Amino acid sequence: MWLFNSSIGRKVVMSVTGVALILFLTFHMSMNIVALFSGDAYNMICEFLGANWYAVVATLGLAALAVSHIVYAFLLTMQNRRARGAERYAVTARPAKVEWASQNMLVLGIIIVLGLLLHLFNFWYNMMFAELFHIADPLGNPADGYGYIKETFANPVYVVLYVVWLVAIWFHLSHGFWSAMHTLGWNGKVWFCRWKVIGIAYSTLLILGFLVVVLYFAIRPCLGCCA
Numbered sequence: 001m002w003l004f005n006s007s008i009g010r011k012v013v014m015s016v017t018g019v020a021l022i023l024f025l026t027f028h029m030s031m032n033i034v035a036l037f038s039g040d041a042y043n044m045i046c047e048f049l050g051a052n053w054y055a056v057v058a059t060l061g062l063a064a065l066a067v068s069h070i071v072y073a074f075l076l077t078m079q080n081r082r083a084r085g086a087e088r089y090a091v092t093a094r095p096a097k098v099e100w101a102s103q104n105m106l107v108l109g110i111i112i113v114l115g116l117l118l119h120l121f122n123f124w125y126n127m128m129f130a131e132l133f134h135i136a137d138p139l140g141n142p143a144d145g146y147g148y149i150k151e152t153f154a155n156p157v158y159v160v161l162y163v164v165w166l167v168a169i170w171f172h173l174s175h176g177f178w179s180a181m182h183t184l185g186w187n188g189k190v191w192f193c194r195w196k197v198i199g200i201a202y203s204t205l206l207i208l209g210f211l212v213v214v215l216y217f218a219i220r221p222c223l224g225c226c227a
């Protein structure tokens with residue numbers, strides 16, 4: 001089938017799964033912003049997204065999207081390298097107009113996957129996984145997302161790792177958003193530039209939304225907040 005065998009088919013799968021993952025990130029960032037205002041409200045959302053059947057189905061769907069996106073990224077990279085053959089190293093200088101992010105999508109993707117594994121260990125493993133498999137979680141309440149946020153970002157090592165991870169995601173998205181629209185055909189002369197600007201603006205807002213939560217909970221202990 002063309003979606004599996006052809007280069008354009010694989011790019012379409014990358015684009016559609018990428019856009020779906022951006023939609024998930026938009027929801028996730030908006031949910032996290034709630035933690036800035038109310039711990040109880042945040043934990044109510046976490047309870048709703050706990051080990052309920054609909055949340056487990058959504059998690060499996062999300063995992064399928066992420067795995068397809070990653071597998072197709074490797075397939076496309078291998079295919080491009082094979083197509084270029086021995087020429088791959090003939091020109092190493094970067095053409096002036098090619099963005100750094102576009103040449104390093106795979107490296108950025110690998111940093112993002114490593115960060116995601118750490119993040120899932122910090123939160124998802126102690127929350128949904130612990131609840132599903134009746135494992136004791138460190139805080140004694142698998143729906144206490146607010147408690148896990150406070151605990152994680154009170155550790156400066158995690159703060160630095162999350163900031164690096166979020167910057168890598170910003171680079172990846174700022175190129176990926178535009179590239180997806182290009183592949184899906186919204187690439188007339190005018191829209192070529194517009195999608196670039198929209199992609200950078202959207203990625204910046206999205207990542208700032210995540211960053212503000214990390215930084216707020218990092219400086220919170222210094223502000224003497226107690227709850």
Ligand code: HEM
Pocket residue numbers: 025028032045046047049050055058059062116119123124127128145148149162169210211213214
């Ligand atoms: C930096 C700020 C972030 C915070 C405070 C945060 C917090 C959380 C929390 C509390 C959960 C568990 C929710 C639950 O099971 O009820 C979670 C799950 C998750 N997070 Fe994050 N997150 C952050 C950033 C991110 C980013 C940038 C990504 C993706 C690149 C991400 C991907 C995920 C995924 C895939 C899950 C599992 C979702 C599921 O079970 O369906 N998170 N996060």
